[in-house]
Amino acid sequence: MELNDDNYLLFPILLSPSILIFIFVWYKASKGLKLPPGPPAWPIIGNTLDLDAQKPHTWLANLAKCYGPLISLRLGPKFLVVASSPATAREILKTHDKDLSGRYKSRLSTAIPDFKSSVIVLSADCNERWRFLRSNAHLELFSARAIESHSKIRAEKAEEMLHFLFEKDNEVVAIADILYATIVNSLTNTMLSEDIIGLEENVDDLRKFSRSLIEFAVPGMADIFSVMEVFDSGTKRKAKEYKEKSRAVWGNIVRDRRGRQKDFDATRMDFLDVLIRNSFDDCQIFNVFSELFVTSDSISTTLEWAVAELTRNQEAFTKLRDEITKSIEEGTTITENHLTKLPYFQACIKETLRLHPPSPFLVPHCALQSCKVMNYEVPKNSLVVVNIYAIGRDPNTWEDPLSFKPERFLGKNIDLKGTHYELLPFGGGRRICIGIPLALKQIQLLLASLVYAFDWSLPDGMDPTKLDMSDKFSIPLGRAKPLLLILKKRKHLKIHIPPPRPKI
Numbered sequence: 001m002e003l004n005d006d007n008y009l010l011f012p013i014l015l016s017p018s019i020l021i022f023i024f025v026w027y028k029a030s031k032g033l034k035l036p037p038g039p040p041a042w043p044i045i046g047n048t049l050d051l052d053a054q055k056p057h058t059w060l061a062n063l064a065k066c067y068g069p070l071i072s073l074r075l076g077p078k079f080l081v082v083a084s085s086p087a088t089a090r091e092i093l094k095t096h097d098k099d100l101s102g103r104y105k106s107r108l109s110t111a112i113p114d115f116k117s118s119v120i121v122l123s124a125d126c127n128e129r130w131r132f133l134r135s136n137a138h139l140e141l142f143s144a145r146a147i148e149s150h151s152k153i154r155a156e157k158a159e160e161m162l163h164f165l166f167e168k169d170n171e172v173v174a175i176a177d178i179l180y181a182t183i184v185n186s187l188t189n190t191m192l193s194e195d196i197i198g199l200e201e202n203v204d205d206l207r208k209f210s211r212s213l214i215e216f217a218v219p220g221m222a223d224i225f226s227v228m229e230v231f232d233s234g235t236k237r238k239a240k241e242y243k244e245k246s247r248a249v250w251g252n253i254v255r256d257r258r259g260r261q262k263d264f265d266a267t268r269m270d271f272l273d274v275l276i277r278n279s280f281d282d283c284q285i286f287n288v289f290s291e292l293f294v295t296s297d298s299i300s301t302t303l304e305w306a307v308a309e310l311t312r313n314q315e316a317f318t319k320l321r322d323e324i325t326k327s328i329e330e331g332t333t334i335t336e337n338h339l340t341k342l343p344y345f346q347a348c349i350k351e352t353l354r355l356h357p358p359s360p361f362l363v364p365h366c367a368l369q370s371c372k373v374m375n376y377e378v379p380k381n382s383l384v385v386v387n388i389y390a391i392g393r394d395p396n397t398w399e400d401p402l403s404f405k406p407e408r409f410l411g412k413n414i415d416l417k418g419t420h421y422e423l424l425p426f427g428g429g430r431r432i433c434i435g436i437p438l439a440l441k442q443i444q445l446l447l448a449s450l451v452y453a454f455d456w457s458l459p460d461g462m463d464p465t466k467l468d469m470s471d472k473f474s475i476p477l478g479r480a481k482p483l484l485l486i487l488k489k490r491k492h493l494k495i496h497i498p499p500p501r502p503k504i
């Protein structure tokens, strides 16, 4: 029998008297702690059955309204601590950053060979290996020099997307899929100098693989209730699937490159060469790449939300297009550098990330040490999350929080670098996202290209103000229904878009 996260029927059988005694002792001991407030918990199972797995972000936001900006819940014998205000986020990501900078070590992550020595996002703590990978990824992919040197790749991929969409002129397109394939290829070209998917291909399989990695960062039922380990065949199966799929995606590329190392040309070195030359084995390389490529989904999801919001808010769309148009010289291409100087454009991106953060809880942190946050105990090994979805929609922080109003950011000194605790789409502290510069460049270039090159409309003459904006919980937090859009190439485009380069 396979254990899955919805399977609670085994509890009565599993809870033998000795286990009950153990949990009772633990429960009594934790009673003495002054934990953050939270909803009443059942003995033994805690709040596990209360958790709304369909909409945890809104459920936890509502709990914060009842119990305050720092709450605690019990997942069996484990604690979950949730911060839902700028002040409590600051406590987690700045004041207690060192103690709370761990990641959850799930059974799934320990079932993969060499996992802990080849991941950044999911590294259980900030150890030497994490530092090595983080600094090398920074140097090769995200430093100012690296970002600049890869700008050609991003421009080429944006042009490929435009040509593809010109071909689909006036047809209905699932815009997130095309953006996703564009971003995946842009990222894999940056990391290992190759495309891995065609724009016309179905992206579902690749996206499914990418989303399966999220499960590595959170506890499943067998993590929470160790008595269930005996029934847990799901972990083994998922680990096997991950290994097979990661080999299928990266295996040939890595094998090929190893074969070409004798002709190594230092002037064309990419991140894959760096890993090979630092003696990473195949599995380790697959882990590094799988983890980094997951982020393409966050970028395309952000763009899909931005396009949906701008479709619904015609006034904002017109203002944005005017600003972009004025900044482009006749006969030139859209370039990344001038986009950073457009205030309304930057405000639209911040406003999208405020309302629709792809990671509504960041990547869950884990307490490496017990510590006191705002006079409450956070026990060692607690799972600690910041509900940035709740913070972004809190009327105590934002006026008219549910409306898309980029103007709110104009003239305000609020950036995305993790020190303005009311806006934290990339997290903060030592586990802050290292891909911020790349993610922003990519979002800016692709959004500007779509706004500038096309007139947008919805299928069947649908009224844009009636567009359904519901979300469906997943990581990244995406739209409940994919955005279907008709893009019509604008007449008299004054930018130059070179013809696509023939594929070799």
Ligand code: HEM
Pocket (backbone or CB within 6 Å): 120, 121, 122, 123, 134, 187, 292, 293, 295, 296, 298, 299, 302, 357, 358, 359, 362, 363, 364, 365, 425, 426, 427, 428, 430, 431, 432, 433, 434, 435, 436, 438, 439
């Ligand atoms: C819209 C796009 C993106 C969003 C919203 C985003 C968001 C985040 C968030 C919330 C975290 C966790 C921060 C925390 O735990 O406090 C994170 C971590 C990370 N991100 Fe991103 N990210 C994006 C794009 C990227 C890209 C393009 C890359 C690289 C290719 C990247 C690489 C990483 C890495 C390596 C970490 C782990 C840092 C660590 O644990 O030390 N991200 N990101």
